[in-house]
Amino acid sequence: MKTIGSVDDAVAAVGAELGVSSWLEVNQQRVDQFAEVTGDHQWIHVDVERAKTESPYGTTIAHGFLTLSLIPALSKDNYVVENTKMALNYGLNKVRFLAPVPAGSRVRVRSELADAVTSGEDTVNLTVRHTVEIDGSEKPAAVAELIARYVF
Structure with missing residues (x-):
């Protein structure tokens, strides 16, 4: 896990891998809960029986935005920014x-x-490229650049 404690630390770390998180299972319950919260009940995500027969994947799949929403929590395993007065999603x-x-x-x-x-x-915008990897797959699920503003 990488620790960034100042603007200078952040600038010096550009290009560095910050870390790799623990694995998290994306089970059907989590997919269903996300559907309930967002109102996105498309069958490819929530209809297990239909997905078995009609989906090209043979099963339900997580919403893309569910995958994206896991990044902040999982990336807490990878790096921490300390000594800040404030942090904002940018x-x-x-x-x-x-x-x-x-x-x-x-x-x-x-x-x-x-x-x-x-x-x-005292302020820096960090652009962090997050790659969401799937266990057993060579192709990642997603790649996203998230920007956060930190005031030290």
Whole structure:
């Protein structure tokens, strides 16, 4: 796990791998709960029996936005930013969903610091490229660049 404790630490770490998280199972219960919260009940996610026969994957798959939403929690295994007065989500750059996450799969996140843009002496925007890996798959589920603003 990488620790970033200052603006200078952030700038020095650009290009570095920050860490790789533990595996997390994306089970059907989690998929169903996400569908309930978001109102996205498309059958490919929630209808297990129909997905067995009609889906090209032979099972239900996680919502792309569920996969994306797992990144913040999983990336806590990878790096920590200390000594901050405040941290804010600033936005997302490129997001791509490259492979489906079948229900019951395990995923993890690999994080790399893509950029650190300073704003004054005490503020930095960190752009972290997160790759969501699926256990047993060569192709990642998703790659997303998340931007967070840190004030030290």
